[in-house]
Amino acid sequence: MKKVVIKKYSEIKNKLKMEITKTSNNDLAHLTHYFQNHTNGVSEYFRPTATSYLSEIHEKLNIVEEPEFQYYLPINWDIPFPPTKKPTFKFVDLFAGIGGIRLAYQNIGGKCVFTSEWDIYSKKTYDANFGEVPFGDITQISETEIPDHDILLGGFPCQPFSIAGVSKKNSLGRAHGFLDETQGTLFFDVARIIEHKKPSAFMLENVKNLVSHDKGKTFKVIKETLTELGYSIHCKVLDGKHFVPQHRERIIIVGFKNSVFEGKEEFNFPDLPEPSRAIREILEPIVDDKYTLSDKLWNYLQEYAKKHKALGNGFGFGMTNLDGISRTMSARYYKDGAEILIPQEGKNPRRLTPRECARLQGFPDKFLIPVSDNQAYKQFGNSVVMPLIQAVGVNIVNEIIRINELKKSEVAVC
Structure with a gap:
């Protein structure tokens, strides 16, 4: 009976239980790098460790097929x-x-x-x-x-x-x-x-x-x-x-x-x-209330700004002109969103959503955000303006x- 070849990357990940953890070493890196480079002349850098790791996975999970790459290649990359x-x-x-x-x-x-x-x-x-x-x-x-x-x-x-x-x-x-x-x-x-x-x-x-x-x-x-x-x-x-x-x-x-x-x-x-973009272009039409600043945080930011203004400093929150551009988004944006606040009629301002942060860095909407909001803020704050x-x-x-x-x-x- 002919063996079924697994082709989708998502199916391979599920079958091999490929999970990135804090205790992970570079075995998964070797395996996925080999999957992506097995035909382009650099496979020798990854194949030895990838082969050994694949054998370990098969033994650990009692997978019936022999631990050979012929069962996994070629791959249908169902990723963005x-x-x-x-x-x-x-x-x-x-x-x-x-x-x-x-x-x-x-x-x-x-x-x-x-x-x-x-x-x-x-x-x-x-x-x-x-x-x-x-x-x-x-x-x-x-x-x-x-x-x-x-x-x-x-x-x-x-x-x-x-x-x-x-x-x-x-x-x-x-x-x-x-x-x-x-x-x-x-x-x-x-x-x-x-x-x-x-x-x-x-x-x-x-x-x-x-x-x-x-x-x-x-x-x-x-x-x-x-x-x-x-x-x-x-x-x-x-x-x-x-x-x-x-x-x-x-x-x-x-x-x-x-x-x-x-x-x-x-x-x-x-x-x-010539710069021609405006913040309102990247905003989502419907945003969850969880992104609106609490009264406590909003009052704190206003008092903080007043204190530093009195001292002659420019420190404070950044209320964004929707027809203009924002300040620089940083990795600390997850803390309070202070550098880029979006005004809202009748209620406290809000921070950007993770998707809006992605857009602010020029990432297309098909870019997946599989982590928590706080981690997403850190990641986009540390990233680059892609275009x-x-x-x-x-x-x-x-x-x-x-x-x-x-x-x-x-x-x-x-």
């Missing part, structure tokens, strides 16, 4: 954002959060071959939308375990680091030069991966304040590190308000590999459209394509 079928480039997604940067680069033809994110709730959101469980703490992953790729992407968190003094060598890679000065920070992990994998290009995203941190010394070390690694660096602060109704400035750092581009890249940051990242990505990818075609024509002439 399935892997690109005919990709034109490969990328890795570090400090991935809920996948805002991944979505931008998938939209322009890229295939993600590795992703890393430490937060368990963000992993759940990521898997629900992309059908892939991110690997965990990048500081515990060797650069040798990451597949080759064309573009490295990452919205790395910035911790302060000192230009003086060298911390203990990272056990996963031997630092040298400016890498010494970044040890103990997550930027070090970006640098060691770039040093080992040497992608054609990279794009890093961070808060605007990175540029001025420690009187500019932090940013200076970052740029010098990336330059020493053999890349031509382009930096610019861009505002998400050109794509969404939110004032959100971020520093974007783009690098091109000198040995590939030879300093001939013609990259420019995108010309941004802004996509606009930058288009210019990076176009430049890679241009250089590749130029090199082909030069070879043809020879």
Whole structure:
């Protein structure tokens, strides 16, 4: 009797009882990465552990079929954002959060071959939308375990680091030069991966304040590190308000590999459209009363604002003009919603709903939100303005394509 091949990803998850927990190691990441990459030349990075883990699952759950991938592949990806079928480039997604940067680069033809994110709730959101469980703490992953790729992407968190003094060598890679000065920070992990994998290009995203941190010394070390690694660096602060109704400035750092581009890249940051969006465009027509601020919280915010106004400070809540744009949404939005409050006739203002937060970052409505409201607020507050990242990505990818075609024509002439 012919065995029935399970094809839907949701059915595979249910049969194998694939659950992301606080005690999960990277086995699920290996398994889902293999499912997504078994035909694109990087499967050897994931197959050994994925095979072993699949055997363990079959034994634990007493599954009748042999633990072979032939019973699970190919997969019908019943998820909002399935892997690109005919990709034109490969990328890795570090400090991935809920996948805002991944979505931008998938939209322009890229295939993600590795992703890393430490937060368990963000992993759940990521898997629900992309059908892939991110690997965990990048500081515990060797650069040798990451597949080759064309573009490295990452919205790395910035911790302060000192230009003086060298911390203990990272056990996963031997630092040298400016890498010494970044040890103990997550930027070090970006640098060691770039040093080992040497992608054609990279794009890093961070808060605007990175540029001025420690009187500019932090940013200076970052740029010098990336330059020493053999890349031509382009930096610019861009505002998400050109794509969404939110004032959100971020520093974007783009690098091109000198040995590939030879300093001939013609990259420019995108010309941004005139801001034309308004908050009312992203609002849901019917909103549950649970998002309306309680009398106690609303009174507290008003008194807090009065106190700081009397002291000459600008701290306080942000009542949003529905025909304008909002302040920057932060990861703390779940606490009181103070930075973006929506006025309501006849009652207290309300905070945005999680779906409205997703829209404020440029995520399409089919993006799933499988976590609690508080976790969703944190996740979207930590994410990126997706269409802004996509606009930058288009210019990076176009430049890679241009250089590749130029090199082909030069070879043809020879």
